Amino acid sequence: xxxxxxxxxxxxxxxxxxxxxxxxxxxxxxxxxxxxxxxxxxxxxxxxxxxxxxxxxxxxxxxxxxxxxxxxxxxxxxxxxxxxxxxxxxxxxxxxxxxxxxxxxxxxxxxxxxxxxxxxxxxxxxxxxxxxxxxxxxxxxxxxxxxxxxxxxxxxxxxxxxxxxxxxxxxxxxxxxxxxxxxxxxxxxxxxxxxxxxxxxxxxxxxxxxxxxxxx
Amino acid sequence: xxxxxxxxxxxxxxxxxxxxxxxxxxxxxxxxxxxxxxxxxxxxxxxxxxxxxxxxxxxxxxxxxxxxxxxxxxxxxxxxxxxxxxxxxxxxxxxxxxxxxxxxxxxxxxxxxxxxxxxxxxxxxxxxxxxxxxxxxxxxxxxxxxxxxxxxxxxxxxxxxxxxxxxxxxxxxxxxxxxxxxxxxxxxxxxxxxxxxxxxxxxxxxxxxxxxxxxx
Numbered sequence: 274x275x276x277x278x279x280x281x282x283x284x285x286x287x288x289x290x291x292x293x294x295x296x297x298x299x300x301x302x303x304x305x306x307x308x309x310x311x312x313x314x315x316x317x318x319x320x321x322x323x324x325x326x327x328x329x330x331x332x333x334x335x336x337x338x339x340x341x342x343x344x345x346x347x348x349x350x351x352x353x354x355x356x357x358x359x360x361x362x363x364x365x366x367x368x369x370x371x372x373x374x375x376x377x378x379x380x381x382x383x384x385x386x387x388x389x390x391x392x393x394x395x396x397x398x399x400x401x402x403x404x405x406x407x408x409x410x411x412x413x414x415x416x417x418x419x420x421x422x423x424x425x426x427x428x429x430x431x432x433x434x435x436x437x438x439x440x441x442x443x444x445x446x447x448x449x450x451x452x453x454x455x456x457x458x459x460x461x462x463x464x465x466x467x468x469x470x471x472x473x474x475x476x477x478x479x480x481x482x483x484x485x486x487x488x489x
Numbered sequence: 490x491x492x493x494x495x496x497x498x499x500x501x502x503x504x505x506x507x508x509x510x511x512x513x514x515x516x517x518x519x520x521x522x523x524x525x526x527x528x529x530x531x532x533x534x535x536x537x538x539x540x541x542x543x544x545x546x547x548x549x550x551x552x553x554x555x556x557x558x559x560x561x562x563x564x565x566x567x568x569x570x571x572x573x574x575x576x577x578x579x580x581x582x583x584x585x586x587x588x589x590x591x592x593x594x595x596x597x598x599x600x601x602x603x604x605x606x607x608x609x610x611x612x613x614x615x616x617x618x619x620x621x622x623x624x625x626x627x628x629x630x631x632x633x634x635x636x637x638x639x640x641x642x643x644x645x646x647x648x649x650x651x652x653x654x655x656x657x658x659x660x661x662x663x664x665x666x667x668x669x670x671x672x673x674x675x676x677x678x679x680x681x682x683x684x685x686x687x688x689x690x691x692x693x694x695x696x697x698x699x700x701x702x703x704x705x
Contacts, residue, residue, distance in 0.1 A: 285537055290560050310582070310593065310680070313575050315531030315540035321501055324531035324540060324573035326597050344506050357540035359529050365685070366526070366624055371633040372617065373643070375624065377526065381542050401588065408582055408591065408678075415673050417587040427589070445690045457631050458696060461688040462624075462703050464526070469581070469679030474661045478672045484584075487678050 285385045286438035296439040305360055305382045305439065306331045307407070314338070315357040318349040329360070330404045335431040336384060337391075337400055347428045350388040358384040358432060365463040369446035370455045378442050378461065385436045391429040394421070400429045409483035501601045502654035512655040521576055521598045521655065522547045523623070530554070531573040534565040545576070546620045551647040552600060553607075553616055563644045566604040574600040574648060581679040585662035586671045594658050594677065601652045607645040610637070616645045625699035 280286070280297045288295040296302075312329040315322065325346050330337050336358060340347040350356055364378040391397050398419065405413035419427075446459045467489045473480070496502070496513045504511035512518075522528075528545040531538065541562050546553050552574060556563040566572055580594040607616050614635065621629035635643075662675045683705045689696070 285539075290557060311577055311579050311595070313529035313531075313540050313542075313577070315529075315538050315573070317533065317538060320571075321601070322531050322533060322538065322571045322573050323501075324529050324575040324599060326529075326575055326577040326595070328593060341506060355536075355538045357531070357538050359540040359542055361527055361529070361542040363527050363682075368624065368628070369632070370691075371635075371639075372621060372629065373635045373639040375621075375632070377544060379527070379542070383540060385537070405588060405591070408584065412584070413588065416585070416591070417668055417671055417673065419587075419589045423587075423589040445688070452633055453691075455633055456694045457633065458694050458700055459690040460700070461690075462700070463685030463688065464682055465685055466579075466680055467683045469681055472661070472677040472679065474675040474677075475586075475669075478674050481674050484674055484676070484678065 280437055280439060282438070283436055286383070286436055288438055288440060294440045294442050296441045301441065302382050302434060302437050302439045303331065305362060305380050306336060306434070309360045309362055312336070312358050312360045314346065316346065316349050316354040318345055318354065328404070330407045332400065332403050334434045336434055337404070337429060337431045339401065339404070339427055339429045342426055342428050347430065350430055351390050351428060353387050356386060356388055356432060363464050364443065365461045367444070367446050367461055368459055370448045370452045370457040370459050374446060374448050374452070376442065376446070378444065380441045381439070383438045384432060384434055386432050388430040388432045391431055394424050397424055397427070397429045400431070409481070411481065411483065415481070496653055496655060498654070499652055502599070502652055504654055504656060510656045510658050512657045517657065518598050518650060518653050518655045519547065521578060521596045522552060522650070525576045525578055528552070528574050528576045530562065530566070532562065532565050532570040534561055534570065544620070546623045548616065548619050550650045552650055553620070553645060553647045555617065555620070555643055555645045558642055558644050563646065566646055567606050567644060569603050572602060572604055572648060579680050580659065581677045583660070583662050583677055584675055586664045586668045586673040586675050590662060590664050590668070592658065592662070594660065597656045599654045600648060600650055602648050604646040604648045607647055610640050613640055613643070613645045616647070625697070627697065627699065631697070
């Protein structure tokens with residue numbers, strides 16, 4: 274791997290607990306960011322520490338969010354609050370023969386830094402087009418585009434993915450040798466996100482392929 | 490609803506964005522906490538703000554977490570750091586006829602407060618039994634119980650669910666009147682967490698019903 278594809282740990286992103294699960298591949302970071310629709314953002318506003326879920330998307334090495342100009346989170350992050358963004362995909366429960374060896378399989382990314390405000394209508398629209406592309410390729414050419422009023426009322430923010438900790442657990446239960454002979458079921462109970470049958474709001478319009486092919 | 494079942498908003502949990510989505514029913518809060526296996530916790534440690542995913546469970550009106558005594562998060566939260574705990578269940582993408590009216594259906598809870606350390610081996614074990622019950626009823630009578638060394642190395646923390654903001658979005662797209670006639674597909678693309686076929690680590694032990702019946 275060259276420098277571009279490797280995550281270089283800082284004091285905040287060095288994985289201390291179970292360091293063997295640290296993943297230093299930037300492609301894995303991108304996959305986690307792209308596979309999830311929602312991230313959680315930690316930030317301080319006044320006296321309070323907040324953890325707020327929001328939709329996110331990625332362009333290159335930046336993670337994007339958007340929101341109403343007036344929202345508490347958008348105001349704090351636009352003002353340069355230190356932020357931590359976490360994305361977690363849970364893949365299963367890992368049941369071991371001993372109670373304390375139970376664990377989970379997951380892929381997670383925790384990003385540190387400050388958001389910057391995306392300025393200019395054209396740049397904001399380009400960023401928001403990428404969100405539409407994440408929902409469904411082609412959809413941005415179908416939906417009615419944002420007008421000046423809508424664009425002005427919305428803030429688009431981005432944070433670099435440069436400082437990120439990626440952790441992947443994808444394994445069978447790990448019991449101590451002395452527990453292996455116990456007659457206790459051990460294994461993985463998988464969990465996954467699946468797509469359900471689309472619900473149509475308007476029966477009088479053509480159904481695009483990305484809707485027809487949505488459900489698993 | 491009596492006082493016990495109603496969430497009383499504080500300055501931190503008053504829902505400012507889309508207040509019509511605020512949900513003041515404590516039963517809904519409990520359902521969100523119980524339906525999710527992983528929460529995200531925001532807290533400060535030194536100069537840094539962190540957002541860290543971890544497993545959680547509920548007993549009564551408290552949310553519980555556990556972890557190694559040495560973990561940065563456990564140390565900060567045990568020392569009384571202000572915390573915000575977010576749990577989000579994503580139910581679907583909501584596609585509207587206009588780009589800016591796209592949204593998501595979700596159920597989310599954001600809890601504020603400070604964690605307290607659960608003291609005493611018996612009380613810790615009782616709390617951890619409840620985690621095992623969440624994974625599978627009956628499992629705590631099968632797995633090898635924790636021994637003194639394991640229990641001593643693990644911290645169990647709880648935070649009251651008293652100060653919580655619950656937000657539920659469960660609706661069809663909401664377009665402006667002037668957009669409703671557009672020939673653009675609108676509706677819901679559902680997402681859900683489903684259970685996959687269990688993976689057995691040991692073929693020589695009986696398969697419990699909660700494993701046999703796990704997959705959807």
